[in-house]
Amino acid sequence: MxxxxxxxxxxxxxxxxxxxxxxxxxxxxxxxxxxxxxxxxxxxxxxxxxxxxxxxxxxxxxxxxxxxxxxxxxxxxxxxxxxxxxxxxxxxxxxxxxxARDAPGVHPSAVVAEGVSLGQEVQIGPQAVIEAGVRLGDRVIIGPGSVVGADAQIGEHSRLHANVTVCHGVVIGKRAILHSGCVIGGDGFGFAHDGGRWHKIAQLGGVILGDDVEVGSCSSIDRGALGDTVIGNDVKIDSQVQIAHNVQIGDHSALAGCVGIAGSTRVGKHCMLGGGVGLSGHLSLCDGVQVTGMSLVTNSIHQPGVYSSGTGAMGNAQWRKNAVRFKQLDDIAKRLIRLEKEQRSR
Structure with missing residues (x-):
């Protein structure tokens, strides 16, 4: 290099x-x-x-x-x-x-609404859009093509790379880094079904990011349905991560690429989720939980430690044999219980 x-x-x-x-x-x-x-x-x-x-x-x-x-x-x-x-x-x-920062200032092609609050030494790049009511702290950098929605707040020394979208009302703390293509505060996946079709539920909450948060490229953090989606201080989020509405993530946690977290789940402090981990909705993970890559978590975790699920890769022929045996586990377990009972009765 x-x-x-x-x-x-x-x-x-x-x-x-x-x-x-x-x-x-x-x-x-x-x-x-x-x-x-x-x-x-x-x-x-x-x-x-x-x-x-x-x-x-x-x-x-x-x-x-x-x-x-x-x-x-x-x-x-x-x-x-x-x-x-x-x-x-x-x-x-x-x-x-x-x-090595470029000189502070607003590029001539940027669109900045009247009444926007700009801190000292703010830099706004080409084709960026800053909507009404936005507040940018000192030395914030807004990259080319990025959009900051109405009434959003971004803390000092934060940086948005090119083509980042921060939606209306989102609050971002100090020293945040948001990489290209990420969307903070898009609508959560909320719909009601009447038996024939889906009806959209307006997402009325927001997103709050703490200080020193980093969000990788093409990741999405959805706004809350009513309350806020909350990301704690010093949380590190890799690329292509999906965080659904009303999720809460505790301070100093880290999420590797392609993690998906369903709505209203709470992740504690100092947690680490490996690549491709999926968390079902309305769960709680206590502080200090580590989940290894490609694991699916469907129940709350109340004790710190390392957790895994799934099976490792193997030759297809062996996997096909094991898949048949997976289906036989319940029957095998029942037979084992019966044999143990017969053994004890002798």
């Missing part, structure tokens, strides 16, 4: 930023971040997983961020931290091209 940047940093500056211990020449400058195997003499790299230790000896990087236990194995300057992966996360922000 080419990380050529307008800014370069000395190793002393990086060590101070990360709170790391530097072993080597602190005046050496680096201008990019790369993997152990791809890094060149102007790059800094990192080692956070022992699986990549085999690449350390041959790295051409100017410096390596790593755990203190690997200092003796490092052929170049190093910065040590007890949690090098967390250090890498902080380091990555130094070389993020998006960190």
């Amino acid at each position: 080419n990380n050529a940047q307008a800014h370069a940093f000395t190793l002393d500056e990086i060590a101070q930023r990360l709170g790391a211990r530097l072993v080597g020449d602190g005046s050496r400058r680096v201008s990019g971040l790369a993997t152990l195997s791809d890094a060149g003499p102007e790059d800094i790299t990192f080692l956070a997983n022992r699986a990549y230790l085999k690449h350390l000896a041959g790295t051409r990087a100017a410096a390596v961020l790593l755990h203190p236990s690997h200092v003796d194995d490092c052929p170049t300057a190093c910065l040590t931290l007890d949690n090098p992966y967390l250090g890498y996360a902080e380091l990555s922000t130094l070389f993020d091209p998006l960190a």
Whole structure:
């Protein structure tokens, strides 16, 4: 990856930023971040997983961020931290091209309604639409083609990438990141059936996103039917996730790609849902629940821990045999109970 940047940093500056211990020449400058195997003499790299230790000896990087236990194995300057992966996360922000903001201001092609409240150093990109009653905090960035609906509020330092839709009345906290194509506050899936056809139920609630929330591309968070859909602080939502009306997600939880959560379900704090997990409606997951990928949760979970469902992939011939046996489980269980009773009666 080419990380050529307008800014370069000395190793002393990086060590101070990360709170790391530097072993080597602190005046050496680096201008990019790369993997152990791809890094060149102007790059800094990192080692956070022992699986990549085999690449350390041959790295051409100017410096390596790593755990203190690997200092003796490092052929170049190093910065040590007890949690090098967390250090890498902080380091990555130094070389993020998006960190170099364009000049604040409203692009001439943007449409901004009268009376909109704009904080200091707000940036509104081409073809963006900001409707009446919107309030944007300081240093908010609205990307090209994004739409912010009437009376919505977006907290300071938040960023909407291109073509994001924030619907009317939605409240977004500070430092939010919304990626392209996501829709916050669209109508929930609410209909009444009269026996012959469906009748739409107006969705009168809203959506509230806490501080430091990130929502991936093409994800949808529906507005509440009456009350609000609520996403807590520091919640991380991957791409192509569907969150239905009146769902509540607790602080510091994370949802991987293609998770689907049905209406009025509550997810606790510090929960993690793997890719493709489905939660049925009107359930509760307590704090500290982890659900592994492709699992279907149909009942509430009241104890923290790791939960799974489904079966792993196998050859089709074996799967067909097992599928037949799945249908026989009830009969097998009844026969086993009967045999156990007969055994005890002897």
